[in-house]
Amino acid sequence: MISKAKRGRDTTTKERLIDASSRVQPERAYLVAVEQAESESLWSVEDSLSELGILARTAGAQVVGNMIQRLRHPDVATYIGKGRVQELSDLKKTLGFNLVIVDDELSPSQQRNLEKCIHARVLDRTALILDIFAQHAHTREGRLQVELAQLEYRLPRLAGAGVDLSRQAGGSRSAGPGGAGGAIGVRGPGETRLEMDRRRIRGRISELREEIEAVREQRRVHRQQRAARLMPVVAVVGYTNSGKSTLFNAMTDAGVLAENKLFATLDPTTRHITLPNNQEALLTDTVGFIQKLPTKLIAAFRATLEEVIEADLLVEVVDVVHENAIEQSETVSDVLQSLDAIDKPRVTALNKIDLLEDQADIDRSLYPNAVPISALQRTGLDELRAKIAEVLANTMEVVQVVVPYGKSDLVELFHRRGHVLKEEHRADGTFLKGRIPRSLSGYYREFLVNSLTAQHPE
Numbered sequence: 476m477i478s479k480a481k482r483g484r485d486t487t488t489k490e491r492l493i494d495a496s497s498r499v500q501p502e503r504a505y506l507v508a509v510e511q512a513e514s515e516s517l518w519s520v521e522d523s524l525s526e527l528g529i530l531a532r533t534a535g536a537q538v539v540g541n542m543i544q545r546l547r548h549p550d551v552a553t554y555i556g557k558g559r560v561q562e563l564s565d566l567k568k569t570l571g572f573n574l575v576i577v578d579d580e581l582s583p584s585q586q587r588n589l590e591k592c593i594h595a596r597v598l599d600r601t602a603l604i605l606d607i608f609a610q611h612a613h614t615r616e617g618r619l620q621v622e623l624a625q626l627e628y629r630l631p632r633l634a635g636a637g638v639d640l641s642r643q644a645g646g647s648r649s650a651g652p653g654g655a656g657g658a659i660g661v662r663g664p665g666e667t668r669l670e671m672d673r674r675r676i677r678g679r680i681s682e683l684r685e686e687i688e689a690v691r692e693q694r695r696v697h698r699q700q701r702a703a704r705l706m707p708v709v710a711v712v713g714y715t716n717s718g719k720s721t722l723f724n725a726m727t728d729a730g731v732l733a734e735n736k737l738f739a740t741l742d743p744t745t746r747h748i749t750l751p752n753n754q755e756a757l758l759t760d761t762v763g764f765i766q767k768l769p770t771k772l773i774a775a776f777r778a779t780l781e782e783v784i785e786a787d788l789l790v791e792v793v794d795v796v797h798e799n800a801i802e803q804s805e806t807v808s809d810v811l812q813s814l815d816a817i818d819k820p821r822v823t824a825l826n827k828i829d830l831l832e833d834q835a836d837i838d839r840s841l842y843p844n845a846v847p848i849s850a851l852q853r854t855g856l857d858e859l860r861a862k863i864a865e866v867l868a869n870t871m872e873v874v875q876v877v878v879p880y881g882k883s884d885l886v887e888l889f890h891r892r893g894h895v896l897k898e899e900h901r902a903d904g905t906f907l908k909g910r911i912p913r914s915l916s917g918y919y920r921e922f923l924v925n926s927l928t929a930q931h932p933e
């Protein structure tokens with residue numbers, strides 16, 4: 476359909492690399508994936524590997540090659556099997572890489588064994604994602620969460636060769652405070668902690684948990700205040716790089732960082748929006764999802780993801796020109812499932828249609844409440860807003876009320892937060908028929924007339 480060049484994915488990656496190499500030589504990385512015979516993943520091993528390549532480049536590495544190993548089961552000791560280890564060891568001499576990245580989560584002993592045999596640092600997908608998170612965490616909450624996830628990941632991996640290799644790699648790359656420098660996988664907010672012994676790491680972990688709990692509590696209070704203002708919350712979700720931040724900016728003029736990078740957004744941002752029926756809502760931009768995101772990692776970002784968990788409606792952004800659009804959307808659904816958010820009302824923004832030669836290509840029927848848009852060119856947004864309003868309206872209660880003339884604030888509230896279908900000025904007050912959020916219906920209970928809910932007296 477669309478060539479990679481036209482999408483401009485590679486351009487940004489190159490700019491980053493040039494940027495990185497002006498300070499230090501980019502690390503040379505070799506990628507390894509294992510295809511398991513009985514894998515239930517929707518993703519092909521090739522697609523997953525090419526995504527790993529984008530992740531590696533996002534982290535600042537130069538990818539010098541890759542291999543796919545087909546196995547019935549991953550090897551317990553080395554993950555890829557002895558033969559392949561030898562092959563990697565030989566390849567290292569000809570290609571000169573200092574980093575091997577494996578497209579799955581390795582056990583600590585697999586990682587150690589591989590490092591020992593290949594004499595290169597070995598990272599898995601989880602460590603790579605954590606590394607990118609570390610570079611993009613800007614708020615206190617984001618940094619706390621990343622540090623916790625990194626320490627939990629590193630704790631069981633402290634013993635053995637891994638540490639020595641990480642030390643060497645970290646030390647040779649002029650790691651500055653704040654984690655911008657340093658070797659991939661060993662930098663970030665937790666960088667200076669790497670050398671701590673296990674006990675101190677454990678201490679730090681419980682400290683971090685407490686701090687995160689405090690931040691969570693603040694967030695909870697925040698949400699309560701929001702709930703008191705009775706605005707529905709709409710969370711933008713989607714695969715990483717699908718265009719969530721671009722859409723968020725287009726709908727709110729918020730100026731959130733939108734970049735052709737995986738995980739440019741780590742910290743949720745919330746803004747106020749007004750829908751076509753004058754209903755107000757809060758829109759939240761969230762961290763992107765990605766396949767093989769370990770449940771432990773999802774748990775580490777739970778405070779951030781609570782925005783998703785507590786939203787009234789989800790807008791899923793799908794990059795329709797991506798060759799894995801369907802797999803990506805499936806992955807988003809898997810993550811939503813693990814967050815217990817799968818049954819929330821959902822609107823799908825089929826994004827980047829400006830890159831399609833023929834818009835008739837899009838199959839709307841695959842997604843719930845789908846609206847084709849271009850977040851970048853800001854087209855289709857009115858239809859998207861109308862769809863959000865419509866679906867939100869369905870989460871509301873249909874009522875008919877007569878509000879006494881002395882209570883005009885309730886009439887105004889109905890207009891702002893609800894959806895008025897009919898309004899009449901009667902002798903005893905303002906007659907309103909329409910939908911209001913369930914959280915608001917209490918205000919109108921005493922004024923109900925012949926409504927659906929009036930059939931269920933308390």
Ligand code: GDP
Pocket residue numbers: 713714715716717718719720721722732733734735736737738739740763826827828829830848849850851852
């Ligand atoms: P996020 O990771 O989901 O927040 O994605 P971003 O909003 O950061 O966007 C990722 C990349 O896709 C950026 O380079 C955007 O400019 C690009 N992008 C987003 N929306 C569109 C669109 O409608 N059309 C095109 N052509 N590119 C888009």
Ligand code: MG
Pocket residue numbers: 719720721732733738739740761763
């Ligand atoms: Mg983003």
